[in-house]
Amino acid sequence: MCQLMGMSCNNRAATTFSFTGFSARGGRTSDHVDGWGIAFYDGYGCRVFQDDQPASDSPLAEYVRNHPIKSRVVVAHVRKATQGDVQAANCHPFQREWLGRTWVFAHNGDLGRFEAPLTCQDMPVGTTDSERAFCTLMSRVRQHFKNRHQPPEWSELAPVLADIVGDLARHGNLNMLLSDGHALYVHCSTHLHQVTRHHPFPKARLVDCDMSLDLGPLNAEGDVMTLLATEPLTIDEPWQTLRTGEFRVYVDGQEVWRHFNPQTQAFAAAERMAL
């Protein structure tokens, strides 16, 4: 299993505080030592930092903790390998371009021997079930909107993605974060939490480090930010637990769409559907 962190905001914001707590799970407060990655969107441009070293020791993670990169959407992952060996090609988030947008995807869970159909236009570079699921998802989206020259709006995409994600989640646990730099699409099979911050901003204390931050002076009155994480990153904030089968969409820091699939189930570690 791995851990996820995501952020959606209506203004460009740094996530150094949150990433400090999150990256501690890559070796210090948790045993997710098989690599990590973080994607920052700057407009539709996307910069991905990845390393196959534990996030708590990695000099590149140290760089990311110490150099604020302002962004409106962030997708991050610390890896504990269940499938695929420890190598750069298996580090999340994965990325693909579709209709002039860079899509990134990070996954927590285990989809067993799930294989992408041979007809997929997107093919995995590495050897993880996660990248195979992402390739399947992107290929189905391409197919659904195959005559478009412009990317569809999130409102048109959301129900299509909810269907695809529902299908993928029949193979095993699919906790995921997906973005094109504008909307952040999330799905919960077993573990995902969210908190939305707005004025008045609290003083937040990290779960994983002895560190507090008064978020008030760092934010303007109109700022709205939603953070997502496998497990809450801070103490004293009202983190919500997503339900099994919930699919949500966030734009500019706020939830804009939600779907619940009652057929989605949470799989025990070794139990998966043979489909």
Next chain:
Amino acid sequence: MCQLMGMSCNNRAATTFSFTGFSARGGRTSDHVDGWGIAFYDGYGCRVFQDDQPASDSPLAEYVRNHPIKSRVVVAHVRKATQGDVQAANCHPFQREWLGRTWVFAHNGDLGRFEAPLTCQDMPVGTTDSERAFCTLMSRVRQHFKNRHQPPEWSELAPVLADIVGDLARHGNLNMLLSDGHALYVHCSTHLHQVTRHHPFPKARLVDCDMSLDLGPLNAEGDVMTLLATEPLTIDEPWQTLRTGEFRVYVDGQEVWRHFNPQTQAFAAAERMAL
């Protein structure tokens, strides 16, 4: 105009010395201040570092200079914007996945108002002629090999790429580096140099910095490495100048294929074909 640096090696090698000289061109010894990027292949996994700050000042470039990342193929770029504003989406190298390989592309030159055909499957995220050329190239390659499920060998790809690159170079200057992590494909319209290093390895002195390095102790007897750069990076090494219209392929540090297109021309800065 921009500057390019590429490396192909038969063993994983660090390029910190070369990148130290090269990145000085991003603001200190040359005015390529509009961003930079470098792609390192680890097997078929590809890590890209990019920044829209000048390479000579960028803390991330400092990180890359100080933390050796061993790789068999490297593609790097410092940017002086001629088209497209200064933003992350316009930083080279660009990347796309095709048949389970990550392809990266970096370009020096100016292709004018060149537009990718609307039928392209790959679409640009940013606003540069370079990314439009890369999208066209990848879409033509996809089309040529459209029924494949496995990537073709370099020997099958090389003549196809040479044709496509010859077509693109009719629109303006196309000095480029392209790789899938195995082969490094290069084309020269105006400026590209190469040097191949093997035993006995020389002591090399950088052109752009007061820095020398004895390459002998860093390399084993069987190591072979080819470096490519817009302008030679070192003094005292036998850099070769590529001709206008030359397309070469390097695998494991050695040239394996070459094509010369006598119709390719070098364009003056403001002169381009209206095609």
